[in-house]
Amino acid sequence: MGYLDCLILAALLTVTSTQFVPPYTEECRTGMYPPNGPTFKGPVSWYTVDLDLPPIKRWTPVIADKKSYLVSMIQAIRDLADAFVPSGKLIELVDITLPLMVDSLPSPFGDEIKGIAADSGVPLGEVVLFNIFYEVFTVCTSVVAEDDKGNLFHGRNLDFGLFMGWDVKNKSWTISEKLKPLVVNLDFKRNNQTVFKSTNFAGYVGMLTGIKPNIFTLTMNERFSLDGGYIGILEWILGQRDAMWMSFLTRSVLEHANSYEEAKSQLAQTKLLAPAYFILGGNQTGQGCIITRSRVLSIDILEIDLKQGRWYVLETNYDHWKEPFFLDDRRTPAMKCMNQTAQSNISLSTLYDMLSTKPVLNKLTTYTTLMQVSKGKLESYIRDCPNPCMPW
Ligand SMILES: *[C@@H]1O[C@H](CO)[C@@H](O)[C@H](O)[C@H]1NC(C)=O
Numbered sequence: 001m002g003y004l005d006c007l008i009l010a011a012l013l014t015v016t017s018t019q020f021v022p023p024y025t026e027e028c029r030t031g032m033y034p035p036n037g038p039t040f041k042g043p044v045s046w047y048t049v050d051l052d053l054p055p056i057k058r059w060t061p062v063i064a065d066k067k068s069y070l071v072s073m074i075q076a077i078r079d080l081a082d083a084f085v086p087s088g089k090l091i092e093l094v095d096i097t098l099p100l101m102v103d104s105l106p107s108p109f110g111d112e113i114k115g116i117a118a119d120s121g122v123p124l125g126e127v128v129l130f131n132i133f134y135e136v137f138t139v140c141t142s143v144v145a146e147d148d149k150g151n152l153f154h155g156r157n158l159d160f161g162l163f164m165g166w167d168v169k170n171k172s173w174t175i176s177e178k179l180k181p182l183v184v185n186l187d188f189k190r191n192n193q194t195v196f197k198s199t200n201f202a203g204y205v206g207m208l209t210g211i212k213p214n215i216f217t218l219t220m221n222e223r224f225s226l227d228g229g230y231i232g233i234l235e236w237i238l239g240q241r242d243a244m245w246m247s248f249l250t251r252s253v254l255e256h257a258n259s260y261e262e263a264k265s266q267l268a269q270t271k272l273l274a275p276a277y278f279i280l281g282g283n284q285t286g287q288g289c290i291i292t293r294s295r296v297l298s299i300d301i302l303e304i305d306l307k308q309g310r311w312y313v314l315e316t317n318y319d320h321w322k323e324p325f326f327l328d329d330r331r332t333p334a335m336k337c338m339n340q341t342a343q344s345n346i347s348l349s350t351l352y353d354m355l356s357t358k359p360v361l362n363k364l365t366t367y368t369t370l371m372q373v374s375k376g377k378l379e380s381y382i383r384d385c386p387n388p389c390m391p392w
Pocket residue numbers: 167170174177
């Protein structure tokens with residue numbers, strides 16, 4: 001039994017008292033695009049991040065707009081921490097110890113985090129905590145698919161906040177709800193030219209979803225494992241700093257890699273703090289893969305292989321050669337919808353249909369992003385999953 005299975009079971013215990021029988025699945029959705037109806041909560045606004053500015057100033061426009069939501073989300077995390085360890089001791093520890101570590105983060109991340117803390121008024125340690133948190137509670141679905149004309153499409157649902165405060169009355173996850181207004185699209189520019197684009201949460205400096213226009217698309221899904229996050233994070237806190245935070249690596253690759261192959265080798269070879277799945281799409285036929293990572297190495301790379309009939313690769317949070325946990329099988333419904341759509345009909349629109357089908361869409365889903373590399377296109381949508389809906 002894995003670590004994600006345990007989390008899901010714990011979540012199940014939290015949630016079952018309030019009704020629902022897993023697994024809640026449905027027929028593959030069609031006609032959902034352009035986004036409409038109750039599962040579409042709103043569009044995502046764009047901001048420019050100017051890489052020519054000093055790191056400490058880069059996030060000022062984003063934080064100016066999103067400050068109140070950031071404060072409210074951090075307050076929800078404080079409330080959760082206080083519920084676990086009353087008396088505020090946990091947050092006290094965060095406020096005292098985490099700021100000491102900011103300067104050991106690789107450049108430019110430490111300074112960007114300091115800038116976000118200064119601009120928002122949120123204590124530095126709590127901004128660090130938010131940036132760490134992410135690496136621990138994300139469950140997602142990502143897919144790269146090639147149509148019959150050689151066009152590559154990349155889609156993902158970002159599901160966040162498992163076990164983070166079930167709101168009995170609203171039947172929703174408190175943190176997931178608080179994150180929705182923080183979703184932003186970012187255009188990272190240098191010399192007034194786009195370097196890469198990303199969908200992100202305001203206040204977070206790593207990347208989970210992004211595109212380098214005309215070159216590659218990239219998403220990261222968490223890989224839960226017992227030799228996982230906690231050990232690496234603990235080592236990092238204790239002073240062993242030779243491994244990279246996963247979402248810092250994705251950001252660095254988006255910024256610096258200039259081809260699919262270069263991105264692939266950096267993602268496969270850099271030592272990480274925790275295991276991860278990287279889902280990478282290129283700009284030419286056959287360029288799409290899932291890189292399954294342990295902390296030190298690439299365990300497996302599954303690539304699109306048209307000759308073998310594999311025109312897409314799809315990843316949730318389980319190794320592709322293993323069965324998913326039966327209470328959390330998002331992979332089978334997602335693949336069923338991909339297979340039903342068929343290669344000749346794949347498009348941003350049909351990917352959105354697949355990503356709108358329960359339980360691929362669930363109570364944790366905060367946003368859906370669709371990318372088409374050849375057009376340099378990234379679009380994202382805030383999601384909602386009205387009842388009845390799976391909690392994850
Ligand atoms: C519960 O949902 C209602 C209506 O959607 C909303 O106004 C309220 O803020 C939610 N409560 C919490 C704690 O999120």
